Amino acid sequence: MELSVAHPVTTTNTPWSDRYALRAHGMKSSAIRELLKLIEDPAIISFAGGLPAPEVFPVAQIAAAAQRVLTENAASALQYGATEGYLPLRELLVRHMARYGIEVTPANVLVTAGAQQALDLVGKLFVNSGDRLLTEEPTYLGALQAFTAYQAQYVTVPIDEEGLCTDRLEEALRAGPKFLYVLPNFQNPGGVTLSLARRRRLVELASHYGTPIVEDDPYGQLRYEGSHLPPLVKLDAEHHDSACSGRPYRGGVIYLGSLSKTLAPGLRIGWMVAPEEVVARLVQMKQGMDLHTSTFSQRVACEVARGGFLDRHVRRLREVYGVRRDAMLAALARHFPPGVRWTRPQGGLFLWATLPEGFDTSELLREALKEKVAFVPGTSFHPNGGGRNTMRLNFSYARPEVIEEGIRRLGGVVARHLGA
Amino acid sequence: MELSVAHPVTTTNTPWSDRYALRAHGMKSSAIRELLKLIEDPAIISFAGGLPAPEVFPVAQIAAAAQRVLTENAASALQYGATEGYLPLRELLVRHMARYGIEVTPANVLVTAGAQQALDLVGKLFVNSGDRLLTEEPTYLGALQAFTAYQAQYVTVPIDEEGLCTDRLEEALRAGPKFLYVLPNFQNPGGVTLSLARRRRLVELASHYGTPIVEDDPYGQLRYEGSHLPPLVKLDAEHHDSACSGRPYRGGVIYLGSLSKTLAPGLRIGWMVAPEEVVARLVQMKQGMDLHTSTFSQRVACEVARGGFLDRHVRRLREVYGVRRDAMLAALARHFPPGVRWTRPQGGLFLWATLPEGFDTSELLREALKEKVAFVPGTSFHPNGGGRNTMRLNFSYARPEVIEEGIRRLGGVVARHLGA
Numbered sequence: 001m002e003l004s005v006a007h008p009v010t011t012t013n014t015p016w017s018d019r020y021a022l023r024a025h026g027m028k029s030s031a032i033r034e035l036l037k038l039i040e041d042p043a044i045i046s047f048a049g050g051l052p053a054p055e056v057f058p059v060a061q062i063a064a065a066a067q068r069v070l071t072e073n074a075a076s077a078l079q080y081g082a083t084e085g086y087l088p089l090r091e092l093l094v095r096h097m098a099r100y101g102i103e104v105t106p107a108n109v110l111v112t113a114g115a116q117q118a119l120d121l122v123g124k125l126f127v128n129s130g131d132r133l134l135t136e137e138p139t140y141l142g143a144l145q146a147f148t149a150y151q152a153q154y155v156t157v158p159i160d161e162e163g164l165c166t167d168r169l170e171e172a173l174r175a176g177p178k179f180l181y182v183l184p185n186f187q188n189p190g191g192v193t194l195s196l197a198r199r200r201r202l203v204e205l206a207s208h209y210g211t212p213i214v215e216d217d218p219y220g221q222l223r224y225e226g227s228h229l230p231p232l233v234k235l236d237a238e239h240h241d242s243a244c245s246g247r248p249y250r251g252g253v254i255y256l257g258s259l260s261k262t263l264a265p266g267l268r269i270g271w272m273v274a275p276e277e278v279v280a281r282l283v284q285m286k287q288g289m290d291l292h293t294s295t296f297s298q299r300v301a302c303e304v305a306r307g308g309f310l311d312r313h314v315r316r317l318r319e320v321y322g323v324r325r326d327a328m329l330a331a332l333a334r335h336f337p338p339g340v341r342w343t344r345p346q347g348g349l350f351l352w353a354t355l356p357e358g359f360d361t362s363e364l365l366r367e368a369l370k371e372k373v374a375f376v377p378g379t380s381f382h383p384n385g386g387g388r389n390t391m392r393l394n395f396s397y398a399r400p401e402v403i404e405e406g407i408r409r410l411g412g413v414v415a416r417h418l419g420a
Numbered sequence: 421m422e423l424s425v426a427h428p429v430t431t432t433n434t435p436w437s438d439r440y441a442l443r444a445h446g447m448k449s450s451a452i453r454e455l456l457k458l459i460e461d462p463a464i465i466s467f468a469g470g471l472p473a474p475e476v477f478p479v480a481q482i483a484a485a486a487q488r489v490l491t492e493n494a495a496s497a498l499q500y501g502a503t504e505g506y507l508p509l510r511e512l513l514v515r516h517m518a519r520y521g522i523e524v525t526p527a528n529v530l531v532t533a534g535a536q537q538a539l540d541l542v543g544k545l546f547v548n549s550g551d552r553l554l555t556e557e558p559t560y561l562g563a564l565q566a567f568t569a570y571q572a573q574y575v576t577v578p579i580d581e582e583g584l585c586t587d588r589l590e591e592a593l594r595a596g597p598k599f600l601y602v603l604p605n606f607q608n609p610g611g612v613t614l615s616l617a618r619r620r621r622l623v624e625l626a627s628h629y630g631t632p633i634v635e636d637d638p639y640g641q642l643r644y645e646g647s648h649l650p651p652l653v654k655l656d657a658e659h660h661d662s663a664c665s666g667r668p669y670r671g672g673v674i675y676l677g678s679l680s681k682t683l684a685p686g687l688r689i690g691w692m693v694a695p696e697e698v699v700a701r702l703v704q705m706k707q708g709m710d711l712h713t714s715t716f717s718q719r720v721a722c723e724v725a726r727g728g729f730l731d732r733h734v735r736r737l738r739e740v741y742g743v744r745r746d747a748m749l750a751a752l753a754r755h756f757p758p759g760v761r762w763t764r765p766q767g768g769l770f771l772w773a774t775l776p777e778g779f780d781t782s783e784l785l786r787e788a789l790k791e792k793v794a795f796v797p798g799t800s801f802h803p804n805g806g807g808r809n810t811m812r813l814n815f816s817y818a819r820p821e822v823i824e825e826g827i828r829r830l831g832g833v834v835a836r837h838l839g840a
Contacts, residue, residue, distance in 0.1 A: 021598060023544065023547060023548055052499075054499055057494060059494040074479040076474075078479070078482065079684070080685045081686065114711060116709065117709060120710070142707070142708065145708035149708045264498035288539070288568070289569075290537040290688065291536045294686060297688075300716075
């Protein structure tokens with residue numbers, strides 16, 4: 001038989017993207033991830049990453065847990081496991097969430113490789129090429145990376161000190177987004193918290209327009225002042241008839257949690273909460289993605305967290321990070337020039353600074369790196385462009401005295417930049 | 421403003437798939453994963469899963485490694501890490517692969533959450549809805565799950581005792597598949613090994629048609645007889661000018677490896693080998709998928725594997741699994757009725773049995789489960805249907821005496837089935 005198709009003449013010097021038909025994607029390398037590499041230079045004071053403080057990792061507890069797991073259950077802890085996740089861990093997460101107002105059963109919980117995998121699963125569940133998604137502006141860069149891999153488009157609603165501006169939400173919902181992605185607590189990158197009134201309004205509008213909500217809550221437990229506000233998944237359950245306690249959860253919210261900020265990111269343990277039928281579909285997808293999350297990590301995390309340790313450890317983190325937040329706010333007041341505004345987060349890991357219009361924080365970063373201090377320029381968090389005069393500052397990683405020194409350096413760079 | 425779109429009347433009793441526009445997908449729940457749940461019934465003798473034998477997990481070494489990692493490097497081992505993977509582990513994998521004929525650098529290696537995540541990455545790299553992929557028939561069910569999530573279609577080439585029938589390959593390549601997915605060593609599920617002559621022919625044809633190859637090799641080291649054959653990634657490099665040693669790898673093969681079968685699946689450590697530019701793109705994708713594979717797992721795996729332990733452990737596994745393969749072959753000869761054929765694998769975890777035409781192993785499975793013995797019906801491994809009279813049998817998990825008893829029971833069921 002004769003060859004019936006034309007074959008391009010290629011050599012091994014031809015780039016793969018020219019030799020082979022790769023899938024279209026709108027992904028850029030993450031500025032955050034590239035910057036993470038800088039942290040390996042110990043001379044740099046980094047406010048860039050979203051790194052927890054390593055000095056509060058519960059190392060002794062994790063070491064003891066690893067030994068116990070391998071002494072008592074090695075054959076299971078090192079073997080393949082169920083895609084849904086380790087049942088005792090899912091039960092523990094259910095009890096833990098109940099203290100924050102979320103009433104579900106282990107059948108509503110899927111363990112994931114960090115909350116980042118949960119975002120990828122959300123993309124796979126919903127997004128066809130060109131679909132519109134509704135996000136806050138700015139929003140979490142990692143979510144944009146996950147969704148953009150499925151060729152999503154974005155409709156955005158701005159945030160202010162009370163979180164997503166619900167008076168702008170209805171117009172955005174009319175654009176027919178596949179879902180509404182929101183970080184209600186200590187938003188990444190804004191540092192702001194969605195007020196109770198706006199939470200209610202958001203749930204009401206999303207329900208009215210038939211738009212599911214993806215509630216991303218990696219820091220909700222890390223509150224340094226004020227009172228815990230009910231999560232959207234709870235308000236949504238109340239809004240519908242499934243609010244009656246004891247009924248299975250059937251609402252329109254997928255809730256995402258994580259142990260990365262409350263135990264350690266290196267274990268890569270996150271979770272999703274959804275109605276049972278949705279969990280069943282997500283389980284099918286996760287089977288094809290990685291079979292299951294590391295059984296060893298899951299068992300170690302479960303062993304560390306149980307017996308009330310997770311709650312005690314969260315109380316300790318609140319103290320440590322609260323001091324760091326205060327240190328950063330005080331340093332900003334001392335060292336940043338007039339004309340720069342910043343948010344005052346009640347919890348979480350980040351605050352958000354805004355320079356006067358017309359200034360570009362990407363240029364500023366180059367100068368800042370010469371002074372050995374780093375942050376993430378705000379443009380990275382804007383799916384449709386904008387935010388050139390903004391920056392995200394992390395306050396969880398550096399110790400208070402280092403925060404003071406870093407903000408002093410950065411303040412000098414900003415002052416020169418504004419004066420120039 | 422008036423509401424401008426119609427809103428369907430839904431209640432929380434309406435299924436999510438009717439309430440919200442979920443993404444189309446062709447996924448069915450995995451028969452393998454569902455069957456894995458049966459293994460929790462200790463009375464069942466399971467030849468179904470692809471489980472390594474837990475009694476040869478290097479538990480003491482893993483426990484010691486976990487302690488060393490947490491004593492010496494807890495701050496890094498529990499923190500976020502680079503998406504590419506832990507550099508010393510990538511270096512170790514490069515040295516390890518060199519002993520099997522693969523000459524690459526750490527820049528060609530991406531660490532993944534098991535080889536299953538590598539398959540998901542391959543799907544994300546290549547597959548748009550409706551794209552055709554070329555696979556062996558039968559082929560690995562987990563690969564079909566990964567690719568089908570991207571709405572792939574399949575063009576297949578049958579296998580025989582020498583692996584993929586390369587005399588049928590050219591016709592399939594003319595259908596314009598995005599890539600050719602192949603398991604050359606101890607194929608899952610067939611248990612057959614691609615001969616050297618066919619390896620050369622396959623590389624030649626794929627190169628001629630400009631079709632990239634995805635070479636999945638989770639068991640390549642587990643050979644119980646015969647000599648190691650050069651991997652496709654090596655033959656492809658030789659076929660092109662990049663064969664000259666010292667040149668960076670630029671060939672048309674993506675190679676997938678795993679520590680799941682040689683150390684422990686619960687750690688979830690796999691890897692991909694590809695040209696540097698492809699690794700860069702895969703890294704972007706993996707960032708959005710899970711940020712990185714567990715740093716703790718990676719460091720523990722690296723600490724266990726180093727100093728020659730991995731090679732020593734592989735030698736031990738070859739002995740243990742070789743005995744089990746022989747036990748299953750002997751038991752099949754003793755207990756299976758005439759008219760049933762099976763493959764004689766030189767390595768790996770599986771063999772493949774074929775009943776006479778017209779018999780249905782899915783029906784047989786129901787009867788077998790009553791006798792407390794399990795396998796996977798062959799249809800699961802056929803992307804376009806077929807294989808109803810075939811079954812996959814795993815010989816790595818059960819001890820030899822249990823294999824004998826299980827095959828005795830299964831032989832009885834088969835004999836009754838054929839006689840009926």
